[in-house]
Amino acid sequence: MQxxxxxxxxxxxxxxxxxxxxxxxxxxxxxxxxxxxxxxxRRRIEQVLDELVSAGLLRRDPLPDGEALYGLERRxxxxxxx
Numbered sequence: 001m002q003x004x005x006x007x008x009x010x011x012x013x014x015x016x017x018x019x020x021x022x023x024x025x026x027x028x029x030x031x032x033x034x035x036x037x038x039x040x041x042r043r044r045i046e047q048v049l050d051e052l053v054s055a056g057l058l059r060r061d062p063l064p065d066g067e068a069l070y071g072l073e074r075r076x077x078x079x080x081x082x
Contacts, residue, residue, distance in 0.1 A: 007033070007048040012057065015072045022071030024063070025049065 014032045015021055023032065025046055033045070049070055052058040059073040 004044065004048050004051070007045055008052065011045075011048065011052065015058075019072055022061075022069050024067040024069055026067070028070060 010033055011028065021032070025042065028049070029042055029045055049058060049060070053060045053070075053073075056073055056075075058070050061069045061071075063069055
């Protein structure tokens with residue numbers, strides 16, 4: 001099982017390579033993270049995404065269906081460092 005820091009690194013690495021990317025939790029789990037990382041589980045990834053939003057590195061925009069769209073937060077520091 002991956003630790004939260006590993007998931008955080010993978011999400012931020014993906015966004016550094018694809019700065020215009022934005023997706024739902026389901027999309028991030030299915031497409032952004034390598035297939036071998038899927039065992040990390042949706043709940044753990046959601047916790048990490050919440051931490052990145054709280055840290056000002058990601059933004060979370062609610063969608064009409066109740067999902068959230070995550071993307072790089074352009075207003076704060078987005079260097080991947082805390």
